[in-house]
Amino acid sequence: MRVLGLLSLAMAVCCISAKVPSIKLYTGYEMPQIGLGTWQAKGDSVRQAVKDALEIGYRHIDTAFIYGNEKEVGEGIHQQIQKGVLKREDLFITTKVWPDGCNRQKALEMIKHSLKELNVTYLDLVLVHFPHDDYANTYQGLEDAYNQKLVRSIGISNFMKSHIDHVLKTAKVKPAVNQINIHPTLNQDETVAYCNKLGIAVTGYSPLGTGSMIKDPTLTSIGAKHHKSSAQVAIRWQIERNLITIPKSVNKKYIKEDFEVFDFKLTADEIKTINNMKA
Numbered sequence: 267m268r269v270l271g272l273l274s275l276a277m278a279v280c281c282i283s284a285k286v287p288s289i290k291l292y293t294g295y296e297m298p299q300i301g302l303g304t305w306q307a308k309g310d311s312v313r314q315a316v317k318d319a320l321e322i323g324y325r326h327i328d329t330a331f332i333y334g335n336e337k338e339v340g341e342g343i344h345q346q347i348q349k350g351v352l353k354r355e356d357l358f359i360t361t362k363v364w365p366d367g368c369n370r371q372k373a374l375e376m377i378k379h380s381l382k383e384l385n386v387t388y389l390d391l392v393l394v395h396f397p398h399d400d401y402a403n404t405y406q407g408l409e410d411a412y413n414q415k416l417v418r419s420i421g422i423s424n425f426m427k428s429h430i431d432h433v434l435k436t437a438k439v440k441p442a443v444n445q446i447n448i449h450p451t452l453n454q455d456e457t458v459a460y461c462n463k464l465g466i467a468v469t470g471y472s473p474l475g476t477g478s479m480i481k482d483p484t485l486t487s488i489g490a491k492h493h494k495s496s497a498q499v500a501i502r503w504q505i506e507r508n509l510i511t512i513p514k515s516v517n518k519k520y521i522k523e524d525f526e527v528f529d530f531k532l533t534a535d536e537i538k539t540i541n542n543m544k545a
């Protein structure tokens with residue numbers, strides 16, 4: 267009976283996950299288009315949010331050294347692996363190196379610290395969090411981790427064209443992903459186009475404008491036509507732009523709602539309206 271129960275749980279999870287499209291990085295790895303954001307989520311609440319997300323079907327978690335929650339994120343992941351909800355290899359984990367006062371050697375140390383906190387043998391993606399201080403040198407620490415197979419793909423975050431050009435002057439391993447702030451009133455068209463041209467995938471962070479988009483009347487009225495919420499419209503807009511998106515919530519109801527964005531499509535006119543939204 268217990269075996270049957272576990273079997274049906276595994277089948278349900280597999281079916282839910284199969285609905286989630288992914289973006290193939292140039293490194294060959296698949297990155298699920300939706301992940302759970304964890305900024306400003308700590309302790310029991312982030313551990314539970316990660317557990318809820320994995321049960322709902324998320325297979326991508328976004329954290330960072332500076333969030334101070336890698337240990338609890340790792341605990342949430344391992345509790346669900348032990349329960350049979352997923353295997354490590356089914357999951358895509360992103361973390362980020364904090365660049366202030368960092369350098370090549372410190373970046374590698376920070377990655378080893380993240381591996382320990384998350385209690386995993388490899389990370390799927392590590393990013394330089396911001397283009398601060400000597401970020402090209404910090405990026406070389408990520409390349410060292412990549413060459414040592416501690417990390418499957420490496421990348422950058424908050425990098426605009428000039429920062430990308432600067433890092434590419436010395437990079438031996440091209441960034442696979444650039445994670446930047448994208449939401450309906452900040453479409454980042456230019457940087458997205460530049461990254462696309464270079465074969466760098468783009469993750470849009472703060473897809474709900476850190477909550478500020480929830481009450482937006484344009485998104486709410488588009489959502490009403492599809493029986494969806496403003497949050498679901500903002501997330502779907504990123505999916506339809508072939509971006510990766512990482513909404514954050516510690517509330518199970520919202521975590522589930524934010525994941526239910528693969529059963530509707532925005533029309534071309536609706537996408538145009540959202541593209542033209544102003545702050």
Ligand SMILES: NC(=O)c1ccc[n+]([C@@H]2O[C@H](COP(=O)([O-])OP(=O)(O)OC[C@H]3O[C@@H](n4cnc5c(N)ncnc54)[C@H](OP(=O)(O)O)[C@@H]3O)[C@@H](O)[C@H]2O)c1
Binds near residue numbers: 424
């Ligand atoms: N690379 C970077 O520099 C950088 C910077 C910022 C963020 N990020 C990443 O991007 C992730 C997401 O960005 P974010 O944390 O700024 O915020 P966000 O995802 O844009 O919005 C999160 C806020 O919206 C609320 N929310 C979520 N789903 C909702 C729903 N369906 N209905 C109503 N409210 C909802 C959340 O509430 P509750 O939490 O109370 O449930 C929270 O207050 C971060 O967590 C982090 O992983 C990266």
